[in-house]
Amino acid sequence: MNAIRTDAIVIGAGPVGLYQAFQLGLQEVRVHVVDALPYAGGQCTALYPTKPIYDLPGIVACDGASLTERLLRQLQPLQVPLHLGQVVTQLQRRADTANGGAAPPGDPRFRLQTSAGLVFECDAIVIAAGAGAFLPRKVPLVDLSPWEGDQVRYDEVSPEVWAGHNVVVLGGTASAAECALQIAEGGAAHVTLVHRTDRFDIDAALDERLQSAIGAGWIRLALGQPIGAIAGDDGRLQALEIATADDQRRAVPLDLLLPRLGLSPQLGPIAEWGLALQRKHLPVDTERFATSEPGIFAVGDVNTYPGKRKLIVCGFHEATLAAFAVAQWLRPNERIVLEYTTTSTRLQRLLGVA
Numbered sequence: 001m002n003a004i005r006t007d008a009i010v011i012g013a014g015p016v017g018l019y020q021a022f023q024l025g026l027q028e029v030r031v032h033v034v035d036a037l038p039y040a041g042g043q044c045t046a047l048y049p050t051k052p053i054y055d056l057p058g059i060v061a062c063d064g065a066s067l068t069e070r071l072l073r074q075l076q077p078l079q080v081p082l083h084l085g086q087v088v089t090q091l092q093r094r095a096d097t098a099n100g101g102a103a104p105p106g107d108p109r110f111r112l113q114t115s116a117g118l119v120f121e122c123d124a125i126v127i128a129a130g131a132g133a134f135l136p137r138k139v140p141l142v143d144l145s146p147w148e149g150d151q152v153r154y155d156e157v158s159p160e161v162w163a164g165h166n167v168v169v170l171g172g173t174a175s176a177a178e179c180a181l182q183i184a185e186g187g188a189a190h191v192t193l194v195h196r197t198d199r200f201d202i203d204a205a206l207d208e209r210l211q212s213a214i215g216a217g218w219i220r221l222a223l224g225q226p227i228g229a230i231a232g233d234d235g236r237l238q239a240l241e242i243a244t245a246d247d248q249r250r251a252v253p254l255d256l257l258l259p260r261l262g263l264s265p266q267l268g269p270i271a272e273w274g275l276a277l278q279r280k281h282l283p284v285d286t287e288r289f290a291t292s293e294p295g296i297f298a299v300g301d302v303n304t305y306p307g308k309r310k311l312i313v314c315g316f317h318e319a320t321l322a323a324f325a326v327a328q329w330l331r332p333n334e335r336i337v338l339e340y341t342t343t344s345t346r347l348q349r350l351l352g353v354a
């Protein structure tokens with residue numbers, strides 16, 4: 001696949017990553033954003049989409065989903081490509097730039113690769129990775145790795161994958177309930193929902209739909225915790241073994257297992273890129289938000305400095321100053337001046353309002 005050549009990459013489309021892209025756009029830095037989640041908004045969308053935030057400047061109350069929607073709308077005129085549902089896994093630098101030396105003119109300093117196979121070549125990176133990439137929680141205690149990607153799918157699956165099959169959905173989350181309902185309504189042979197109790201961590205409307213599907217027999221409920229995987233002679237996964245509350249073992253037969261146990265953030269690859277780390281955070285200075293490596297900056301929950309507070313408004317401030325620093329890094333001979341959006345026709349043209 002051909003590499004995408006750009007000025008900068010923002011890793012993370014949480015609130016701070018989105019605002020970082022906006023500020024870089026105002027600096028006329030060409031930027032792409034990548035996120036592990038299939039949607040933008042980071043913690044705001046993944047953890048509290050409907051909970052109001054009361055401490056955003058000038059906004060009395062705004063829930064996580066609305067804040068994300070506003071940030072995306074603000075970013076829209078700058079036409080920044082978002083690449084969602086993929087983790088930035090690899091970072092390579094040109095060997096001759098590793099200690100801060102300049103890359104030859106026109107040659108990219110960094111090469112990044114994602115889990116979906118995209119390759120970016122760029123000269124600056126802003127890490128806005130929060131507590132790490134939000135990835136599906138793996139099934140604890142049971143090694144399902146031989147079947148992952150085939151009979152065990154943590155990702156979204158299309159109807160042709162499950163149609164006519166015996167599907168087991170595992171978990172008590174909203175995504176487990178929605179997944180079981182979607183498949184039950186869409187024509188799997190059988191859908192079994194495995195959860196440790198008959199209570200689900202979901203809103204009342206979804207619970208009502210789920211309970212009526214269970215009552216009508218479209219979804220079978222199996223109560224218990226996974227303790228093993230049962231394979232056939234052909235090596236195929238045949239059943240999930242669960243332990244019930246009264247210490248019985250039970251095999252739940254399946255063709256396809258869809259664990260939906262929620263998301264957990266994993267700093268993962270970023271921790272292996274040789275950047276200085278302090279308790280899983282990236283130390284930065286508070287003028288440029290530069291990490292230990294020239295050309296790599298860090299903003300939002302992922303960074304640390306004396307007095308750091310993990311608040312959205314602090315991340316927005318960091319992103320603003322980091323954008324000036326990135327522009328200066330990319331254009332070392334230029335004076336990067338401050339302009340107001342209220343009075344600068346250059347900025348207003350970029351935003352499509354002049």
Ligand code: FAD
Binds near residue numbers: 035044053269270
């Ligand atoms: P995040 O929102 O964590 O986003 C980081 C993104 O980076 C994620 O989407 C992740 O998938 C992605 N990512 C990480 N690594 C990779 C990788 N290698 N490849 C691709 N993608 C990657 N703050 C306030 O100011 N006010 C509040 O009222 C408030 N309420 C909160 C309530 C709750 C319940 C929680 C949990 C937090 C709250 N916060 C609040 C904190 C606020 O949500 C965080 O400070 C904010 O989300 C940080 O934004 P971020 O963009 O730095 O990181």
